[in-house]
Amino acid sequence: MPIQQELPDSGPGSMRKGARGTARATPTHPQPPLNRPYILEGANVVLPTGTVKNGRVIIDGTRIAANAPENAPTIAVDNHWLLPGFVDIHNHGGGGASFTSGTVEDVLKGIHTHRTHGTTTLVASTVTGDMDGLVQRAGLLSELAEQGDVAGIHFEGPFISPCRKGAHSEALLRDPDPADVRKLIDAARGRAAMVTLATELPGGLDSVRLLTEHGVIAAIGHTDATYEQTVQAIDAGATVATHLFNAMPQLGHREPGPIAALLQDDRVTVELINDGTHLHPASLQLAFRHAGAHRVAFITDAMDAAGFGDGRYWLGPLEVEVADGVARLVESGTIAGSTLTLDRAFKRAVTVDHLPVEDAVAALSANPAKLLGMYDRVGSLEPGKDADLVLLDADFALKGVMRKGEWLVDPQLG
Numbered sequence: 001m002p003i004q005q006e007l008p009d010s011g012p013g014s015m016r017k018g019a020r021g022t023a024r025a026t027p028t029h030p031q032p033p034l035n036r037p038y039i040l041e042g043a044n045v046v047l048p049t050g051t052v053k054n055g056r057v058i059i060d061g062t063r064i065a066a067n068a069p070e071n072a073p074t075i076a077v078d079n080h081w082l083l084p085g086f087v088d089i090h091n092h093g094g095g096g097a098s099f100t101s102g103t104v105e106d107v108l109k110g111i112h113t114h115r116t117h118g119t120t121t122l123v124a125s126t127v128t129g130d131m132d133g134l135v136q137r138a139g140l141l142s143e144l145a146e147q148g149d150v151a152g153i154h155f156e157g158p159f160i161s162p163c164r165k166g167a168h169s170e171a172l173l174r175d176p177d178p179a180d181v182r183k184l185i186d187a188a189r190g191r192a193a194m195v196t197l198a199t200e201l202p203g204g205l206d207s208v209r210l211l212t213e214h215g216v217i218a219a220i221g222h223t224d225a226t227y228e229q230t231v232q233a234i235d236a237g238a239t240v241a242t243h244l245f246n247a248m249p250q251l252g253h254r255e256p257g258p259i260a261a262l263l264q265d266d267r268v269t270v271e272l273i274n275d276g277t278h279l280h281p282a283s284l285q286l287a288f289r290h291a292g293a294h295r296v297a298f299i300t301d302a303m304d305a306a307g308f309g310d311g312r313y314w315l316g317p318l319e320v321e322v323a324d325g326v327a328r329l330v331e332s333g334t335i336a337g338s339t340l341t342l343d344r345a346f347k348r349a350v351t352v353d354h355l356p357v358e359d360a361v362a363a364l365s366a367n368p369a370k371l372l373g374m375y376d377r378v379g380s381l382e383p384g385k386d387a388d389l390v391l392l393d394a395d396f397a398l399k400g401v402m403r404k405g406e407w408l409v410d411p412q413l414g
């Protein structure tokens with residue numbers, strides 16, 4: 001929660017209390033008057049096999065359909081792009097709300113904020129806290145996962161290196177004792193998606209094995225590991241690099257460190273924060289060229305200020321100042337998450353980084369969906385999958401968002 005700023009008033013477009021005392025995000029826009037299958041027609045449709053010009057996507061209820069009935073209504077979306085909804089596997093909050101400390105209403109507000117920027121599938125990330133607090137948090141977030149509001153929980157810390165702590169509270173860091181890792185897995189009741197850990201710490205490799213056995217992604221990050229130690233962790237089962245380049249030793253010619261190990265191993269997907277602050281465009285290019293577009297996942301690593309504004313916030317127990325959209329710890333000036341939304345990450349990827357649209361879409365949708373084991377339902381515009389899609393104009397500005405067939409941002413076809 002922000003310290004100085006108040007959340008906007010709850011209105012019909014934000015949150016309301018549900019029947020069981022929990023809050024549900026409500027759409028901010030009315031639905032098109034269509035209760036039968038209809039066709040979005042004329043767009044550049046980005047499919048796993050490439051972009052289809054003047055293509056169509058058929059919406060049938062909550063799903064994408066292969067065929068439309070005769071005389072199905074159409075919405076013309078010429079000169080626009082249709083992409084699959086974005087999947088964010090690393091996100092701490094938004095809309096003024098924190099996934100680590102907010103109430104259920106706050107968390108839903110943060111989710112809704114990101115949805116209106118194209119993120120239709122979101123993993124809620126926590127930051128380092130004490131074990132009791134994290135166990136409690138896991139309980140709350142797992143309920144939201146059961147309701148389908150989040151796709152899972154990502155624990156970033158407390159099992160990270162004090163040398164690379166970033167915006168995590170040093171006093172609360174601890175070694176990755178498998179017994180503690182197990183506590184978080186259990187508290188998440190089958191909804192733990194990922195744990196970021198410094199695998200070189202005592203218990204690190206055993207914890208990687210434990211996570212892998214439980215179907216939880218072991219992510220290497222906030223680490224001081226050498227190249228060799230990183231290779232060991234990958235061999236033990238780690239499959240994700242938490243925000244590659246950030247909070248880890250940099251590439252050196254005699255000490256290649258974790259970056260070389262993570263980039264060169266086909267088993268690893270590398271997260272990148274493409275906000276123009278965390279990474280130089282050349283570093284992004286290096287990662288794409290070396291790993292290949294199929295092994296990159298764009299993330300936001302967003303904190304409360306995403307989609308909200310500058311001001312003072314808390315990130316776990318640490319105070320953060322957000323100025324000009326850049327979040328920094330008040331105490332040290334260390335970058336403290338981002339204020340990124342994935343529509344901006346996409347636009348930057350294609351207009352500043354000059355990535356092919358298809359590669360950016362892979363990094364925003366298909367790759368993270370595959371990592372989460374959800375590619376049979378989300379991550380591409382294919383028949384049978386959820387009707388999750390993002391509509392962009394010719395300049396890649398967001399003009400509509402649909403989730404499970406429901407327009408969360410009504411199509412604006414100026």
Ligand SMILES: [Zn+2]
Pocket residue numbers: 090091092125156301337
């Ligand atoms: Zn993070």
